[in-house]
Amino acid sequence: MxxxxxxxxxxxxxxxxxxxxxxxxxxxxxxxxxxxxxxxxxxxxxxxxxxxxxxxxxxxxxxxxxxxxxxxxxxxxxxxxxxxxxxREPAGQLTITAPVLFGHMYVAPAITRFMQRHDKVRCSVLLYDRTVNLLEEGIDVGIRIGALEDSSLVAQSLGTIRRVVVASPAYLALHGVPRHPRDLAGTPCVRGRIDAPLQWVFHEGGRTVNVTLGSRLEFNHLAPAIEACAAGMGFGTFFSYQVLPLVAQGRLKLVLEDFEPPPRPVSVIYPNARLLPARTRAFIDWMKAEFCGLRM
Missing domain, CATH: 1.10.10.10 (Winged helix-like DNA-binding domain superfamily/Winged helix DNA-binding domain)
Incomplete structure (x- = not known):
């Protein structure tokens, strides 16, 4: 039978x-x-x-x-x-979202290389610094920093990034290099979000250490906040990818690296569907190869 x-x-x-x-x-x-x-x-x-x-x-x-x-x-x-x-060859419309600065610095160049390989794919890239609902907003693929909480989505790891503290060499020469998170208490910080918390979180020996800083300068965007920090306006806390170019240039220095919180995952996410179009699967595979265990 x-x-x-x-x-x-x-x-x-x-x-x-x-x-x-x-x-x-x-x-x-x-x-x-x-x-x-x-x-x-x-x-x-x-x-x-x-x-x-x-x-x-x-x-x-x-x-x-x-x-x-x-x-x-x-x-x-x-x-x-x-x-x-x-x-089938990947073809058709693909809509992708990513955080603004990470998207600008890393995702957009990878997408450009993907498009150069697959000339039948059309692509829209939406850069937002907010949690995007892929299903409600009609988005095929997202790049997300942080844990995935939506069970209707699938996440594949691209790597991890760190939350770091930086200051300019001139500022550190004038005010000293902090040796412990408590050395930051009350010192001025530069914020890249108006609503960013003034209490920063560190880890020491398996426990959490919270330190409250003072606010001297705040922006509603990260780029000018990073520049202000490099100009000596105080300490700043940012994701590692956001400041590593300035660290490499010697305009910023990392401090308190031994007290950083656990790294955050970077993932490519997409709806939990039984079938994915060839263009979506090809893009997911491309991003995994491009980032290949990112560690920042």
């Missing part, structure tokens, strides 16, 4: 409500449908339908078996479609 074909026959009979109509839908003969159903019932050891000359209805066992049979057929169809999609 071909069990898969027998399941198809059973589902068609249940949906059509008739052996004859099921045979027509399957493009086969009525005797073939009858034989297939009989073989499936014999295999399962139960009757799946009540049959009279006038009426056909599911038995209790048939009602229980129907959802499972449908799931098996849908899964097989999905596997077929996925394999066919893999053979």
């Amino acid at each position: 071909d069990r898969f074909k027998a399941m198809q026959t059973f589902v068609q009979i249940a949906e059509q409500g008739s052996l004859t109509r099921a045979a027509e839908a399957l493009g086969t003969s009525l005797p073939a449908v009858v034989r297939s159903l009989a073989a499936l019932e014999a295999h399962l050891g139960v009757r799946l339908f009540h049959r009279t000359t006038r009426r056909l209805s599911l038995t209790e066992e048939g009602r229980h078996y129907l959802p499972s049979a449908r799931d098996v057929l849908l899964a097989a169809d999905a596997a077929d479609l996925a394999l066919k999609a893999e053979a």
Whole structure:
């Protein structure tokens, strides 16, 4: 017995409500449908339908078996479609979101290289410093910094980044290099968000250390805050990727590295769908190769 074909026959009979109509839908003969159903019932050891000359209805066992049979057929169809999609060249519209500065510095160049490889893909890139709801906003893929809380999404790791504290060499020469987080208490800080907390979180020996600083200068955007910090306006706390270029240039110095909180994950996220378009799968694979265990 071909069990898969027998399941198809059973589902068609249940949906059509008739052996004859099921045979027509399957493009086969009525005797073939009858034989297939009989073989499936014999295999399962139960009757799946009540049959009279006038009426056909599911038995209790048939009602229980129907959802499972449908799931098996849908899964097989999905596997077929996925394999066919893999053979197709990535094409069509792809909408991507990422944090503003990380997107500008790292994601956008990677997307440009992806587009140069796949000339049939069209791409829209949305840079936001807020949590974006991919499903509600019609976005295919996101790059997210931090833990994923939405169970309707899938996250694949790209790497990790750190939360660091920096100041300019001139500021440190004038005010001294802090040796412990408590040395920052009350000192002026530069904030890249108006609502950014003045209490900074550090870790020491497995415990959390909270330190409250003073606010001297605040912006509603990170870039000018980082520049102000490099100009000697005080300490700043930023993600490592945001300040590493200035650290490399000698305009900023990292401090209190031994007290940093655990690194945050960077992930490529997308809706939890059984099938993804070839362009989406290709982009996810591209980003994983581009970042390849990012550590900053």
